[in-house]
Amino acid sequence: ATRTTPIAKRALATPHIRYMARQMSIDIEQVEGTGRAGRVTEEDLKRFKHGLQAPSSRPATEA
Amino acid sequence: MVVGEMLEEVEVLVIGAGPGGYVAAIRAAQLGKSVTIVDKAELGGVCLNRGCIPSKALISAAHQYESARESAFPGIESTAKLDYKKVQEWKQSVVNKMTGGVQSLMKGNKITVIDGEAFFTKPDEVRIMHENGGQRIKFEQCILATGSRPIELKSLPYGKRVLSSTEALSLDEVPERLIVVGGGYIGAELGQTFAKFGSKVTIIEGLDSILAAFDKQMVRLVEKNLKKYDVEIETKAMAKSVEETDNSVKLTYTDKSGEEKTIEADYLLVTVGRRPNTDELGLQDAGIEVGDKGLIKVDGQCRTTNPNVYAIGDIVPGAALAHKASYEGKVAAEAIAGMPSVVDYRCIPAVVFSDPEMASVGLSEDEAKKEYTSVSVGRFPYAANGRATALNQTEGFVKLIADKETGVLVGAQVVGYEASNLIAELGLAIEMSATLEDIALTIHAHPTLGEMVMEAAEVGLGSPIHIVTR
């Protein structure tokens, strides 16, 4: 159950946003972040949801 | 199977009541599940009974004894007398308070507690052995959290004077001479603690440094303190065999030059790692696959190859730390309740309660250099911090590591007074994807140790106030 993806390769987002992404069935790694330093924001998630269909309905597990 | 043994049905069964299991049980109950937890020993697991809590209690007492015995403050002369039996009693009272707390939490959350040892008989059934008898439980969902136990070396079998951390924590006397085989964090913490209580300690370590998982510059400060207490450290040494008598132990080992040596002591403490408790659970009968080193294979929600069984804590891969166990416990419970929780952290902190304390979170400088094209490193010394100086605690540093391109913090290390508390901000910073600038622009109170975090960020950015870097 450990994280295998290096920090470097992961989307920048806070735990709250990452949880929200899973609730919205969005794979956060596919979302372009427009926040400071490229952080994914709540707006980015909403935009992504409206633009693209979410790739999977299962929670986005990693590894 | 005993005839007439009852078959009970439960919604969620948690096996093992350590920081993984009891936290999972609470979270599952909070989410409306009916929960039963079983443990073959005490509530609280290794952590509360034989690990984190008793070790930290002894460390505090040793610190108190040391600082009262030889006050480092000019103008305050003090002497101290140690009654180690009373210290042990107090330590036990701390443990009891914490485990009593867990008991109340079980009650408060209406969790059924069963005393006994569980093993699988079917994919959805366990048998539980009590002192007098047994029982069968059929579960809808199960969370396995059976933790780990000390590794026993064939060449150094445990005995009356060859101890694991468990017995060392409960000794009712301070050994005059103590040998510690294994200088990982448990060996270093306990070795230093006994040295402070007055033992003559020797640490035998196979690698080229004690606390090898940490930055060399951090470890150097701990070694310096160990020297103050006359602790001898033999690195690249190999313990060979032990001879135990009624009053002493004799350890034979080869030192770094390959020479065979023998030393005598009152006790020998062996801390060479821990092994997951997965061998006697009947996992094959439940369709639960085990991978490397006896660790159970799980997915991002801590689900094993048996879709109704989850596994967390020391029995799954990753750092064997209490806070990881608890975090996974919450994830597993939430997954059972249908929430989209996954093990999804950017970093897990690791703290050693040595003197000085060491703490680390995220990537080390070397790791970061492998992952990023370019990194910024900001280091700030305790000696240049006002609060540290006013506390007479000027050894140590804070080190921040950021991806140079984005400025995002990816790792941090702290060695020094209260490192265990300073690391909290840095863990949050990494989780929040904070940049060095975010940290530098956050006003930190004066005079506090936290100002070092702000200043280390400024060092990383190139313009620290309180040190000259040009």
Place this chain on the structure above:
Amino acid sequence: MVVGEMLEEVEVLVIGAGPGGYVAAIRAAQLGKSVTIVDKAELGGVCLNRGCIPSKALISAAHQYESARESAFPGIESTAKLDYKKVQEWKQSVVNKMTGGVQSLMKGNKITVIDGEAFFTKPDEVRIMHENGGQRIKFEQCILATGSRPIELKSLPYGKRVLSSTEALSLDEVPERLIVVGGGYIGAELGQTFAKFGSKVTIIEGLDSILAAFDKQMVRLVEKNLKKYDVEIETKAMAKSVEETDNSVKLTYTDKSGEEKTIEADYLLVTVGRRPNTDELGLQDAGIEVGDKGLIKVDGQCRTTNPNVYAIGDIVPGAALAHKASYEGKVAAEAIAGMPSVVDYRCIPAVVFSDPEMASVGLSEDEAKKEYTSVSVGRFPYAANGRATALNQTEGFVKLIADKETGVLVGAQVVGYEASNLIAELGLAIEMSATLEDIALTIHAHPTLGEMVMEAAEVGLGSPIHIVTR
């Protein structure tokens, strides 16, 4: 003006070398400016010489003395002897180390230091009075950071035994009896410190509580500790007059029932606030407007009504705290260098180094309730934290306040052991607009005090692990 007095021209002139001024000078130098700083007293200002640093040094020493004198650890009996003159010497060595540090920083950043008192003669010129003579300086840009001084009450004029905090910090003996008029943070810190050193202390406070700026529940814990040291607290009391003799002072005051009382002591410490040093600067000659309470009017970049003069620290509105002064110092220097920096923080922490420590950042619960439709409050006690229990430090709590709609943290308070360091994470959390969920999902190391922060967030969210809230 003395004939022949030289007129020097400088790029950036900083007046006052406290935590506002010296930090501004360093940042301006880092940004390529040629900087001159002038101070009429010591480098480091009030903070390093007569404020934060010496007070915290005495607080540490008092803590050390207290904990060695009456060890709170069962099994460790200790006795301690105090040599207060040596404590004073040590305190002075701490101050010297810090001010010496500032001196090296000035040198390292090639900042010219002038000893003298400055006042404006023109909008772009000051005169500086030295011990023997004077000089004139014409500046392109100036940063004013002249700080504040203790308020002197007409009814309680300072004297040999009627002291401000400055003299109290340098007393070379521990008073047998000490009266403190004013129970703000300076009075409370110093009163408690002397009580620990053995003084019989009485605090006279006009409001209905000491430390009135803080949450009542926090203050209660400090009051409890003060009781332990026999400190008497008279609230809603009014100091009337003082009579000073060679060996004692007699204070006359009216107590909360209006009754007039007299008490005697060795010393009387008056800590009723501080006044900005803006009255003797010739501000009108420089076109610098002063507002309420002698505080200088500034814009978001700390610019005064004279566009080439900036003002920072205790002489401008806002909390009179060292870290605010330093923050403004950086903003002013960056503004001078043409950067778009503005005073733009969401929160400033405030810490009181009482026993237990108190710290606060952002909004209080009451303030938040006024600003938001609905707030979530999460409170977690030290008594339920493993590390606190193992440290034998179980008094206190962490309290988080969030906007319920968004979950965003808007305020936090901590009272208890190491509150001064725990608040750092919460300041960053507020600056980063972290939600309670962000904090709860950040793994905090076990067993550390930081776990309380995580758990308080979970309390706010409704599902804490280590306390039952249902």
